[in-house]
Amino acid sequence: NAGVTQTPKFQVLKTGQSMTLQCAQDMNHNSMYWYRQDPGMGLRLIYYSASEGTTDKGEVPNGYNVSRLNKREFSLRLESAAPSQTSVYFCASSELYGSGNTIYFGEGSWLTVV
Amino acid sequence: GQQVMQIPQYQHVQEGEDFTTYCNSSTTLSNIQWYKQRPGGHPVFLIQLVKSGEVKKQKRLTFQFGEAKKNSSLHITATQTTDVGTYFCAGKGWRETSGSRLTFGEGTQLTVNP
Numbered sequence: 608n609a610g611v612t613q614t615p616k617f618q619v620l621k622t623g624q625s626m627t628l629q630c631a632q633d634m635n636h637n638s639m640y641w642y643r644q645d646p647g648m649g650l651r652l653i654y655y656s657a658s659e660g661t662t663d664k665g666e667v668p669n670g671y672n673v674s675r676l677n678k679r680e681f682s683l684r685l686e687s688a689a690p691s692q693t694s695v696y697f698c699a700s701s702e703l704y705g706s707g708n709t710i711y712f713g714e715g716s717w718l719t720v721v
Numbered sequence: 722g723q724q725v726m727q728i729p730q731y732q733h734v735q736e737g738e739d740f741t742t743y744c745n746s747s748t749t750l751s752n753i754q755w756y757k758q759r760p761g762g763h764p765v766f767l768i769q770l771v772k773s774g775e776v777k778k779q780k781r782l783t784f785q786f787g788e789a790k791k792n793s794s795l796h797i798t799a800t801q802t803t804d805v806g807t808y809f810c811a812g813k814g815w816r817e818t819s820g821s822r823l824t825f826g827e828g829t830q831l832t833v834n835p
Contacts, residue, residue, distance in 0.1 A: 642825075647730065649809065649827040650764065697763060707752040707771065707813065710823065712763040 609633050611713035613698040619719045620688040628683040628716050630698030636711075638704035639681035640665075641673060643694040644715075650697065656681055657704035688720045725812045727826030735834050740797040742829035744810030751813050753786060753793045758828070759806045767795075800833050807831070 613630040620626055632639065641653040652665030656675040670692060672684045681700075685692060696716045701708040724747045734740050744753065752771045756764040768777055770786035770793060777784045781804075783796045793812075797804055807828040 647827060649727075650811075650825040652823075707754070707769055709754070709766045709769070710756075710764075710811075712765070714763050 611698055611700055611711050613696075613713035613716055615716060616714065617717045619721065620685075621721055622689060624688050625684065625686050626688065626718075627685075628696055628698070628718075629680070630682060630713060631680045632698075632700040632711070633679065634700060634702075634711065635678070636700040636702050637678070638701045638708075639675065640699040640701075640710070641671070641681070641683045642697045642699060642712075643667065644697060645694050653683065653696075655704065685718075688718075690720045692718065693720045694718060725810060725824045725826040727810055727829055729829055730827060731830050731832075733832045733834065734800050736802060737799050740800050740804070740831055742795050742808050742810075742831075744793045744795075744812070744826050746791045746812050749790050751790075753813075754811045754823070755784060755793075755795055756809045756811065756825075757806050758809065762806075764809060797831075800831070802833050802835050805831060805833050 611632045637658045640655045642650045644650050651667050653667055653671050654665050654673040656662045659678045662673050674682045698713040699710045701710045726745045728743050754769045755767040757767055758764045768784050773790050774788045775786040781798045785794045807830045809828045810826045811823050813823050
């Protein structure tokens with residue numbers, strides 16, 4: 608089982624460039640998430656999709672957009688990258704949102720904005 | 722908003738010593754989850770606690786949920802080098818109107834000297 612797969616694993620961007628992080632899960636989960644992880648800050652939720660067809664802002668949505676393309680795929684877009692967006696990004700999924708379900712994380716995408 | 726605070730931020734131990742990390746919430750939690758992230762890896766689910774005063778064990782790991790359901794702890798007995806990583810707690814708010822958002826603590830980074 609692949610679980611949660613995200614690409615690319617590493618990316619260097621120049622300030623102002625745009626890019627999309629792709630994520631797919633093969634567990635038939637309803638809910639998907641994008642987190643960012645910065646040293647000493649834990650995991651902060653950027654956006655989530657409780658179910659196919661819905662998306663909502665998390666704690667730190669500014670500068671990002673998301674698309675729930677279908678039940679499997681949830682992409683994160685940086686329209687105009689800034690150095691403050693240098694971080695490790697994790698896509699994740701769970702069977703349901705709003706209950707005590709296990710969250711399964713992808714392996715992470717290391718993004719550097721110069 | 723709900724905050725989940727975790728202490729300590731860092732802990733260095735000698736192999737064989739015990740280790741404890743504490744998680745405290747500003748609000749009552751419906752449940753709490755614990756995750757482990759190895760260096761360079763992604764968070765992996767360890768366990769979920771639901772009941773007040775609940776204690777669960779996984780080999781050398783003991784997880785406890787406070788009586789008031791506002792705090793939790795993870796205790797590792799006789800640490801091994803394989804225990805190295807960052808341990809996160811994550812709590813769901815009891816009355817959150819936004820759908821029981823899962824909030825992660827900042828994590829405790831454990832290093833073990835052989």
